[in-house]
Amino acid sequence: MSLNLEGKKEVVAEVSARLANAQAIVLAEYRGLPVEKITQLRARARASGVYLRVLKNTLARRAVQGTPFEKLADQMVGPLAYGISVDPVAAAKVLHAYAKENDKLVIKGGAMPGQVMSAKEVGALATLPGREELLAMLMGTMQAPVAKFVQTLNEVPSKFVRTLAAVRDQKEKQAA
Secondary structure, eight states: OOOOHHHHHHHHHHHHHHHHHOSEEEEEEOTTOOHHHHHHHHHHHHHTTOEEEEOOHHHHHHHHTTSTTGGGGGGOOSSEEEEEESSTTHHHHHHHHHHHHOTTOEEEEEEETTEEEOHHHHHHHHTSOOHHHHHHHHHHHHHHHHHHHHHHHHHHHHHHHHHHHHHHHHHHHHHO
C-alpha cells in the first residue's frame, strides 16, 4: 500500500521525532521472515521500549537527515526493519537475540550518535548490560560500604548485650 505525500510526511516526521531522543538505531534485513514472526519481534521490541518500524529506505534517509545518524544512510539498502531506542543497548539486544532464533532476520548495521556500527559491532553492543542493569550494579556498589558500616555499628551494642547476658548467666550459675 503506497502512501500519499501527506502520509509520507507524517511517517518522516514521526521517525524524525523518535530519532531526536534516540541513542541507537539498528538496521535488520527481514527478507523471507513470515508475518507472524515479525509480529512476535514487534511485541518483544515494544516490551523492551524499542520503536520498531519497517520503512521505505527513501523515507528513512529523509528522516535521518540532519540527525547524528545521518552517516547511516549509506547502509539503507534492501528490505529493512529499523529498531530505534533511547537505551543504547536495548535495540541491539532485542534484534540480536531475535536474529539468533530466526536465521531469516539478518542485522545489517547500526549507529549511535555520530558513529556508524557494523553488524559485528551491533552484536558486541548487544552483549553489554543495559541501562537498568548498570544502574543496579552502581547502586549495589554504592550501598556496600554503607551497609558494612551499619553492620559494624550494630555489632558494638550487640556484643555488649551478649557480654552482659554471659555475666548474668555466670552469676546465676554461681548462686545456684
